[in-house]
Amino acid sequence: MVLLSGGMDSATCLALASRGAGPVHALSFVYGQRHVRELRSAQRLARRYRVEAHRIVRLPLAELVRSALTRPGSPLPHRSRRHGAIPATYVPARNSILLAVALGYAESHGLDRIYFGANAIDYSGYPDCRPEFVRAFNALARRAVRGPREGGRPIRIVAPLLRRSKAEIVRLGSRLGVPWALTWSCYAGGRAPCRRCDACRLRARGFREAGVADPTAWPVRLGRAPG
C-alpha cells in the first residue's frame, strides 16, 4: 500500500509500488491541510495507476494540533531549513498518525508493505521525515500488530526516497513515467501553485537540477521571496 498525498514523492512511490506483483491500495488523508487541492491529484494518480482501492480518510487534526499548514491565512515559510529550525508548516506527529492508520489498514487487508514518500535531503526539516523516524516506526510496527505466532504477518514501512535529492527523485520518477502533471506540491491552498512556499521551491529546484521540464507549473522564482 501507498500513502498517497498527491505530491511528487508519493506519486513516485506509487509508481514503484505498482511495479510489484500484488495489488496496490492507496490511502490519502484530509486532515485540515490548506492545500486540500492535493487530494484531487491523489485521486487522479490513483485512477491512472488503477489501484485496487483508494481510501480518503478524514482526520480532525486541525482542531487538535497547531500548525501553519492547517491554519488558513497564517504565513508560510519561504526558505527551507533555516538554521536547522523546524518550519511553521510542521504538523505535530502527523506522519506518526498517518502511518499508524496505514498500519491498521494494512493489517486488516493483509498488506505487508507501506510505501512512505519521506525525504530527508531536499526537505523542510520535519522530524518525522528522517531516517531515525522511519527506523523507529518500523520497530514499533513489529510490536504493534499481530505477530507471526498470532496469525499476523510482518508489515514494513518502505521509504525508498529517504536519501535521494529532489533531482534524483525527478529523474527516478521520469524514468518510471510518473505523470508529473497530475501531481501537486504547493502548500498555499490556491488554485495555482504559489511559487513561493517551501514545497514549490523544492519542487522547482528538483526539476531544474534534474534538467527536466515541470509540465504543471510555469517557472518558479528562486530569488529571495518577501517574508
Next chain:
Amino acid sequence: MVLLSGGMDSATCLALASRGAGPVHALSFVYGQRHVRELRSAQRLARRYRVEAHRIVRLPLAELVRSALTRPGSPLPHRSRRHGAIPATYVPARNSILLAVALGYAESHGLDRIYFGANAIDYSGYPDCRPEFVRAFNALARRAVRGPREGGRPIRIVAPLLRRSKAEIVRLGSRLGVPWALTWSCYAGGRAPCRRCDACRLRARGFREAGVADPTAWPVRLGRAPG
C-alpha cells in the same frame, strides 16, 4: 495528559495524573466502537476530576480496519487469552493510532507525559497493550517530534498499570478514590453491562479478587458462558 476511554484503567490513570502539579488534559476517541457508551463515562470522569480540557476525537476507524469491536452484531469472545490467540475484539493498530494523535496533541499543547492505561496482566491479549509495545512507542516518540535542540521537549508515554493485575488496579484506584460507579467496561454496547464479554469478566474478577464491591453492576456470572 490522559487517554481517557472511560474504563477502570484509564480512570485510575486520570486519578494518578491528577495528583501531579500541572494541568491535566484528557483525550477520548469515538472510533466506531460498539460501546460508545464509555464516552459518557469519560465525560463524567473528566468533569469529576476537573481536567483543564477534555477533547473527544472522531476517527473513522470502523471503515478502515476489521474488528468485532467496531462491527455491531458480530459475536464477542467470552473467554480471554485462549491459547494465546488474539481475540476478535482486537482493533488493528488502534493504540498506535490513539497514541500518535495524543503525541501530536501533547506537542501542540506543551504537555510532556501521556498516561496510557494499558495492562498486560489481566487483559485480552492485544499486542498493543504489552510492555514491548509501550517501549517501542516511547522510542518512536523521541524521534517523531521536535527534539530539544529544535525547541521541543521530550514527551513520554507513562503506563503505570502495565504490570498490575486487575485486582491490584482495583485496590490502587480505590485508594485514590476513583469513582468506579462512573466507569464503564462492557464491550457489548447495551445499556447495561452484558456480564459476559471479556471486559465484563476481567472487571468482575478484579473486584472480586480485590475484595471490593463494584458499585456499578450487579454480580457478573463467572461460570462458563455460551459461545
